[in-house]
Amino acid sequence: MIKLKLNGEERTLDVDPETPLLWVIRDDIGLTGTKFGCGVAQCGACTVHLDGAAIRSCQTPIGDVADSQILTIEHVVGASGPREGKAVQAAWRELDVVQCGYCQSGQMMSATALLTQNKTPSDADIDAAMSGNVCRCAAYQRIRAAIHDAAKRLEA
Structure with missing residues:
Protein backbone atom coordinates (compact mmCIF):
# COMPACT_ATOMS: atom_id res chain seq x y z
CA MET A 1 0.00 0.00 0.00
CA ILE A 2 1.28 3.43 -0.93
CA LYS A 3 0.08 6.63 0.70
CA LEU A 4 0.27 10.00 -0.97
CA LYS A 5 -1.51 13.32 -0.99
CA LEU A 6 -2.89 14.04 -4.46
CA ASN A 7 -4.48 17.42 -5.08
CA GLY A 8 -4.95 17.91 -1.36
CA GLU A 9 -6.62 14.55 -0.78
CA GLU A 10 -5.02 11.68 1.11
CA ARG A 11 -4.90 8.53 -0.99
CA THR A 12 -3.94 4.95 -0.20
CA LEU A 13 -3.28 2.87 -3.27
CA ASP A 14 -2.63 -0.81 -3.74
CA VAL A 15 -0.23 -0.58 -6.69
CA ASP A 16 3.19 -1.92 -7.58
CA PRO A 17 5.75 0.60 -6.21
CA GLU A 18 7.54 0.57 -9.60
CA THR A 19 4.44 1.76 -11.49
CA PRO A 20 5.08 5.18 -13.01
CA LEU A 21 3.21 7.97 -11.24
CA LEU A 22 1.67 8.99 -14.58
CA TRP A 23 -0.19 5.71 -14.92
CA VAL A 24 -1.38 5.76 -11.33
CA ILE A 25 -2.77 9.30 -11.85
CA ARG A 26 -4.42 8.43 -15.17
CA ASP A 27 -5.45 4.78 -14.83
CA ASP A 28 -5.92 4.17 -11.12
CA ILE A 29 -7.20 7.58 -10.05
CA GLY A 30 -8.84 8.63 -13.32
CA LEU A 31 -7.35 12.13 -13.75
CA THR A 32 -6.51 12.41 -17.44
CA GLY A 33 -5.23 16.00 -17.67
CA THR A 34 -1.66 14.78 -17.22
CA LYS A 35 -0.62 13.42 -20.60
CA PHE A 36 1.65 10.66 -21.86
CA GLY A 37 4.04 12.04 -24.44
CA CYS A 38 7.35 10.28 -24.84
CA GLY A 39 7.63 7.98 -21.82
CA VAL A 40 11.28 8.91 -21.24
CA ALA A 41 10.90 12.25 -19.40
CA GLN A 42 12.02 14.31 -22.40
CA CYS A 43 8.85 16.09 -23.59
CA GLY A 44 7.21 17.43 -20.42
CA ALA A 45 3.62 16.43 -21.29
CA CYS A 46 3.44 14.42 -18.05
CA THR A 47 4.60 17.25 -15.76
CA VAL A 48 3.11 17.36 -12.25
CA HIS A 49 4.23 19.09 -9.06
CA LEU A 50 5.92 17.04 -6.37
CA ASP A 51 6.23 19.00 -3.14
CA GLY A 52 6.14 22.17 -5.27
CA ALA A 53 8.70 21.15 -7.89
CA ALA A 54 7.84 20.33 -11.50
CA ILE A 55 8.70 16.68 -12.25
CA ARG A 56 8.10 14.20 -15.06
CA SER A 57 5.59 11.64 -13.86
CA CYS A 58 6.24 9.11 -16.66
CA GLN A 59 9.60 8.13 -15.15
CA THR A 60 8.80 8.62 -11.47
CA PRO A 61 7.91 5.36 -9.69
CA ILE A 62 4.96 5.75 -7.34
CA GLY A 63 7.02 4.11 -4.60
CA ASP A 64 9.47 7.02 -4.74
CA VAL A 65 6.77 9.60 -3.98
CA ALA A 66 5.02 7.95 -1.04
CA ASP A 67 4.04 10.51 1.61
CA SER A 68 4.58 13.36 -0.85
CA GLN A 69 2.29 16.18 -1.94
CA ILE A 70 1.44 15.79 -5.64
CA LEU A 71 -0.53 18.32 -7.66
CA THR A 72 -1.92 17.76 -11.14
CA ILE A 73 -3.27 20.20 -13.73
CA GLU A 74 -6.79 19.53 -12.44
CA HIS A 75 -5.84 21.10 -9.11
CA VAL A 76 -3.54 23.84 -10.38
CA VAL A 77 -6.21 25.39 -12.61
CA GLY A 78 -9.14 24.30 -10.45
CA ALA A 79 -11.15 26.31 -7.95
CA SER A 80 -8.80 25.66 -5.03
CA GLY A 81 -5.59 25.92 -7.05
CA PRO A 82 -2.81 28.44 -6.49
Whole structure:
Protein backbone atom coordinates (compact mmCIF):
# COMPACT_ATOMS: atom_id res chain seq x y z
CA MET A 1 0.00 0.00 0.00
CA ILE A 2 1.28 3.43 -0.93
CA LYS A 3 0.08 6.63 0.70
CA LEU A 4 0.27 10.00 -0.97
CA LYS A 5 -1.51 13.32 -0.99
CA LEU A 6 -2.89 14.04 -4.46
CA ASN A 7 -4.48 17.42 -5.08
CA GLY A 8 -4.95 17.91 -1.36
CA GLU A 9 -6.62 14.55 -0.78
CA GLU A 10 -5.02 11.68 1.11
CA ARG A 11 -4.90 8.53 -0.99
CA THR A 12 -3.94 4.95 -0.20
CA LEU A 13 -3.28 2.87 -3.27
CA ASP A 14 -2.63 -0.81 -3.74
CA VAL A 15 -0.23 -0.58 -6.69
CA ASP A 16 3.19 -1.92 -7.58
CA PRO A 17 5.75 0.60 -6.21
CA GLU A 18 7.54 0.57 -9.60
CA THR A 19 4.44 1.76 -11.49
CA PRO A 20 5.08 5.18 -13.01
CA LEU A 21 3.21 7.97 -11.24
CA LEU A 22 1.67 8.99 -14.58
CA TRP A 23 -0.19 5.71 -14.92
CA VAL A 24 -1.38 5.76 -11.33
CA ILE A 25 -2.77 9.30 -11.85
CA ARG A 26 -4.42 8.43 -15.17
CA ASP A 27 -5.45 4.78 -14.83
CA ASP A 28 -5.92 4.17 -11.12
CA ILE A 29 -7.20 7.58 -10.05
CA GLY A 30 -8.84 8.63 -13.32
CA LEU A 31 -7.35 12.13 -13.75
CA THR A 32 -6.51 12.41 -17.44
CA GLY A 33 -5.23 16.00 -17.67
CA THR A 34 -1.66 14.78 -17.22
CA LYS A 35 -0.62 13.42 -20.60
CA PHE A 36 1.65 10.66 -21.86
CA GLY A 37 4.04 12.04 -24.44
CA CYS A 38 7.35 10.28 -24.84
CA GLY A 39 7.63 7.98 -21.82
CA VAL A 40 11.28 8.91 -21.24
CA ALA A 41 10.90 12.25 -19.40
CA GLN A 42 12.02 14.31 -22.40
CA CYS A 43 8.85 16.09 -23.59
CA GLY A 44 7.21 17.43 -20.42
CA ALA A 45 3.62 16.43 -21.29
CA CYS A 46 3.44 14.42 -18.05
CA THR A 47 4.60 17.25 -15.76
CA VAL A 48 3.11 17.36 -12.25
CA HIS A 49 4.23 19.09 -9.06
CA LEU A 50 5.92 17.04 -6.37
CA ASP A 51 6.23 19.00 -3.14
CA GLY A 52 6.14 22.17 -5.27
CA ALA A 53 8.70 21.15 -7.89
CA ALA A 54 7.84 20.33 -11.50
CA ILE A 55 8.70 16.68 -12.25
CA ARG A 56 8.10 14.20 -15.06
CA SER A 57 5.59 11.64 -13.86
CA CYS A 58 6.24 9.11 -16.66
CA GLN A 59 9.60 8.13 -15.15
CA THR A 60 8.80 8.62 -11.47
CA PRO A 61 7.91 5.36 -9.69
CA ILE A 62 4.96 5.75 -7.34
CA GLY A 63 7.02 4.11 -4.60
CA ASP A 64 9.47 7.02 -4.74
CA VAL A 65 6.77 9.60 -3.98
CA ALA A 66 5.02 7.95 -1.04
CA ASP A 67 4.04 10.51 1.61
CA SER A 68 4.58 13.36 -0.85
CA GLN A 69 2.29 16.18 -1.94
CA ILE A 70 1.44 15.79 -5.64
CA LEU A 71 -0.53 18.32 -7.66
CA THR A 72 -1.92 17.76 -11.14
CA ILE A 73 -3.27 20.20 -13.73
CA GLU A 74 -6.79 19.53 -12.44
CA HIS A 75 -5.84 21.10 -9.11
CA VAL A 76 -3.54 23.84 -10.38
CA VAL A 77 -6.21 25.39 -12.61
CA GLY A 78 -9.14 24.30 -10.45
CA ALA A 79 -11.15 26.31 -7.95
CA SER A 80 -8.80 25.66 -5.03
CA GLY A 81 -5.59 25.92 -7.05
CA PRO A 82 -2.81 28.44 -6.49
CA ARG A 83 -2.94 32.05 -7.68
CA GLU A 84 -0.09 31.33 -10.07
CA GLY A 85 -2.06 28.56 -11.78
CA LYS A 86 -5.05 30.84 -12.27
CA ALA A 87 -2.82 33.59 -13.69
CA VAL A 88 -1.21 31.11 -16.10
CA GLN A 89 -4.59 29.77 -17.20
CA ALA A 90 -5.95 33.30 -17.78
CA ALA A 91 -2.87 34.32 -19.77
CA TRP A 92 -3.03 31.13 -21.86
CA ARG A 93 -6.63 31.93 -22.77
CA GLU A 94 -6.09 35.64 -23.34
CA LEU A 95 -3.09 35.11 -25.63
CA ASP A 96 -4.61 32.09 -27.36
CA VAL A 97 -1.51 29.98 -26.69
CA VAL A 98 -2.99 26.57 -27.45
CA GLN A 99 -2.92 25.06 -30.92
CA CYS A 100 -3.36 21.30 -30.69
CA GLY A 101 -3.25 21.48 -26.89
CA TYR A 102 -1.68 18.12 -26.17
CA CYS A 103 1.40 19.46 -24.39
CA GLN A 104 -0.34 22.35 -22.69
CA SER A 105 -1.07 20.79 -19.31
CA GLY A 106 2.64 20.07 -18.94
CA GLN A 107 3.54 23.53 -20.21
CA MET A 108 1.15 25.14 -17.73
CA MET A 109 2.45 23.02 -14.85
CA SER A 110 6.05 24.08 -15.59
CA ALA A 111 5.02 27.72 -15.97
CA THR A 112 3.13 27.63 -12.67
CA ALA A 113 6.11 26.08 -10.87
CA LEU A 114 8.35 28.81 -12.32
CA LEU A 115 6.03 31.64 -11.24
CA THR A 116 5.69 30.13 -7.78
CA GLN A 117 9.46 30.45 -7.37
CA ASN A 118 10.09 33.56 -9.48
CA LYS A 119 7.35 36.19 -9.78
CA THR A 120 9.23 38.26 -12.40
CA PRO A 121 11.12 35.85 -14.65
CA SER A 122 13.33 37.08 -17.48
CA ASP A 123 13.26 35.49 -20.93
CA ALA A 124 16.32 33.47 -19.89
CA ASP A 125 14.55 32.30 -16.70
CA ILE A 126 11.53 31.24 -18.74
CA ASP A 127 13.62 29.48 -21.35
CA ALA A 128 15.51 27.57 -18.65
CA ALA A 129 12.36 26.55 -16.77
CA MET A 130 10.51 25.54 -19.92
CA SER A 131 13.41 23.87 -21.74
CA GLY A 132 12.18 20.36 -21.00
CA ASN A 133 8.73 21.01 -22.45
CA VAL A 134 8.29 20.20 -26.12
CA CYS A 135 5.52 21.76 -28.21
CA ARG A 136 5.10 20.11 -31.59
CA CYS A 137 3.09 23.14 -32.77
CA ALA A 138 6.06 25.41 -31.89
CA ALA A 139 4.00 27.85 -29.80
CA TYR A 140 7.11 28.79 -27.79
CA GLN A 141 6.87 32.54 -28.41
CA ARG A 142 3.22 32.60 -27.28
CA ILE A 143 4.09 30.45 -24.27
CA ARG A 144 6.85 32.86 -23.25
CA ALA A 145 4.54 35.86 -23.78
CA ALA A 146 1.84 34.17 -21.71
CA ILE A 147 4.25 33.55 -18.84
CA HIS A 148 5.21 37.24 -18.87
CA ASP A 149 1.50 38.13 -18.95
CA ALA A 150 0.80 35.79 -16.02
CA ALA A 151 3.64 37.42 -14.06
CA LYS A 152 2.01 40.83 -14.65
CA ARG A 153 -1.33 39.48 -13.47
CA LEU A 154 0.33 38.32 -10.26
CA GLU A 155 1.67 41.84 -9.64
CA ALA A 156 -1.86 43.30 -9.75
